[in-house]
Amino acid sequence: MSSTIEFESRSLMSHQGPLVAERSTGLNRSIATTARPWKAAIEKLYSWWNDPVDEEDGYAPPDRNVLAKAIKYAELLQEHEKAPPHRVVQDAGGGIIFERRVDSDGVEKYHFWSGGQIEYIQMKNHKVVARVPMD
Amino acid sequence: MSGEPIPIDDSEILYRRIPVSKEWYQKGIVYAEAFEPRPEELTGLSLFRKRFKSIEAVSRGLAKQGYFVASLKVADIRAAGISVVPRPETSDGWDDAHVELPELTGNVRGSDSAEEMQSKLAEIAMQLPVEGPFVRTSQ
Numbered sequence: 001m002s003s004t005i006e007f008e009s010r011s012l013m014s015h016q017g018p019l020v021a022e023r024s025t026g027l028n029r030s031i032a033t034t035a036r037p038w039k040a041a042i043e044k045l046y047s048w049w050n051d052p053v054d055e056e057d058g059y060a061p062p063d064r065n066v067l068a069k070a071i072k073y074a075e076l077l078q079e080h081e082k083a084p085p086h087r088v089v090q091d092a093g094g095g096i097i098f099e100r101r102v103d104s105d106g107v108e109k110y111h112f113w114s115g116g117q118i119e120y121i122q123m124k125n126h127k128v129v130a131r132v133p134m135d
Numbered sequence: 136m137s138g139e140p141i142p143i144d145d146s147e148i149l150y151r152r153i154p155v156s157k158e159w160y161q162k163g164i165v166y167a168e169a170f171e172p173r174p175e176e177l178t179g180l181s182l183f184r185k186r187f188k189s190i191e192a193v194s195r196g197l198a199k200q201g202y203f204v205a206s207l208k209v210a211d212i213r214a215a216g217i218s219v220v221p222r223p224e225t226s227d228g229w230d231d232a233h234v235e236l237p238e239l240t241g242n243v244r245g246s247d248s249a250e251e252m253q254s255k256l257a258e259i260a261m262q263l264p265v266e267g268p269f270v271r272t273s274q
Contacts (some may be wrong), residue, residue, distance in 0.1 A: 057154045057198040058173055089158050092171035093244060099166075107254075113245065114174075126254040128247040 001045070006068045038078035041088045041098070045071045049089075060094040062114065070112045085109075140221035140232055145210040148185040149219070149234060150193045151260065155200040155268045165205055165260040167253035172241050178222065179235030182207070188232035194269030201270035212236070214256040215255040 038058075045067060053061045062070070078084070085098035094114030101107055108122040108130075122130035151169065153160045159169040172180045183193045185206070194202045212219055222235040237254070243249045 053156070057196055057202075058158055058175075059154065060173075087158070087161075087166070087203065089166070089168060091168055093174045093241075096217075097168065111245070119245075121250065123250065123254060126251050126258070128250050131247070 037083040038074060041085055042071065042074045043080065044088050045074060045096070059090070059092055060114070062094050062096050062112075065116065066094060066096055066112050066114055069116070069118065070098075073110065073112075073118070074098070086099055138161075138229075140223050143184065143209055143219055144219055145213060145239060147209045148263070149182040149207045149209060149212070150185060150188070151182050151189060151194065151205045151256075152193055153203040153205060153265075154196075154197060154198040155202060160203045160265055161255040162206070163261075163265075165257045165265060167250070168255045169205065169260065170239065170251075170253040170256040172239055172244060174241040174244060176241045178240065179220070180239040181222075182219075182236070183232045184221075184230075184234060186199050187230075190266055191269065194267060195233075195271075196221060198269075199271070201267050201268045202246050203267035204269065205265045206263040207256065208262065210258045211262060212256070215252075215259065216251055217255065 007131070025099040029075045039058040048062065049064070049067050049071065055061065055073075074088075083100065085095070085100045087099045089097050091097055091113075097109050099107060102104070102122075106122070108120070111121060113119070113120045116135075118134040120130070120132040120134055121128060153169045157168065159166045162182060170180060187231070190204050194204050196202060209219055217239070218237055220232055220237055221231075222233050223229050223231050225233050236256075239252050
């Protein structure tokens with residue numbers, strides 16, 4: 001598993017999506033200033049690891065494989081001083097989402113799917129404008 | 136009660152239940168995950184008709200921290216190109232209030248079309264007040 005994560009990490013670090021390169025404009029600088037810091041995001045992931053929740057209303061929580069990947073990536077992104085997400089939430093099927101609002105019409109996210117895939121998805125005006133598999 | 140499915144009028148309001156613990160509704164914002172189908176929801180995302188079920192009844196469920204309930208106008212959903220169909224036959228029996236969005240199923244989770252529908256639905260859900268949280272008071 002570690003070699004898989006190392007490979008995926010290289011893919012993630014070489015990805016140059018807007019989430020990764022945030023410091024070029026005043027708008028992005030402003031977003032970065034107000035964004036939830038990585039520390040809080042990572043603590044949230046560890047809280048799910050340390051205190052697993054039961055299925056809630058039929059929604060499965062992320063398992064330890066998904067959590068391990070999300071924690072690893074979050075720590076790598078923090079280490080590389082990437083802009084932190086505004087939200088870290090569970091999806092409806094055992095996955096995890098790091099979401100960052102780019103502007104009033106745009107959102108970008110890393111989606112850690114329950115099957116193990118990781119995707120970078122960028123949306124603008126309710127349209128998917130970029131989609132990059134990260135593994 | 137059973138019989139024929141009752142057609143859904145454009146003027147109707149639908150309710151969508153959102154578990155509080157998932158943080159899919161926060162600080163006045165409904166997020167797209169509130170409309171993400173579970174993997175096993177294979178016939179469509181479930182909502183309920185205000186015409187046939189109270190918001191209090193919709194909010195009754197097993198979620199420990201309770202639910203928020205979002206309201207959506209059928210006309211807005213259809214205007215966004217998303218179908219709404221009555222599905223009164225449920226695992227708990229006949230329920231005239233139960234409807235589904237048949238294009239949004241567990242089979243298409245994560246697809247571009249699903250992401251886009253979820254995003255549109257989240258915006259539609261913010262046209263009307265989100266009620267709650269409704270917290271379970273008894274077992």
